[in-house]
């Protein structure tokens with residue numbers, strides 16, 4: 330189930346353009362769009378086009394795509410904020426992961442505190 334589109338996956342549908350989002354950036358291997366429930370003035374999700382259940386699976390299978398995700402996150406933080414940001418990847422339900430398609434949260438645009 331790695332790399333293929335998953336029919337029941339929300340983020341695969343977003344990558345395919347089947348669910349509307351506020352897209353803010355795209356690259357060959359990833360897309361970046363605004364989180365529907367923002368936790369900071371800038372809260373963007375960076376999502377690889379390929380389906381992997383989480384960042385752990387992505388790191389093991391396609392580390393170059395994970396590097397692309399981080400590079401796109403950095404670009405978004407410079408474009409939409411001042412280049413200072415927090416990057417969060419939740420891996421597993423204990424970490425709070427709710428969408429099982431790898432993604433990184435970019436939080437920026439304010440003074441962030443705590444974890």
Ligand code: 5GP
Nearest residue numbers: 350362363364365366419425426427428429
């Ligand atoms: P997780 O908890 O899995 O790391 O993060 C999933 C994120 O996806 C949450 O912050 C949630 O607000 C966001 N999200 C869930 N459904 C949608 C949606 O339909 N559109 C957008 N733009 N974000 C979504």
Ligand code: ZN
Nearest residue numbers: 338341380430
């Ligand atoms: Zn998916």
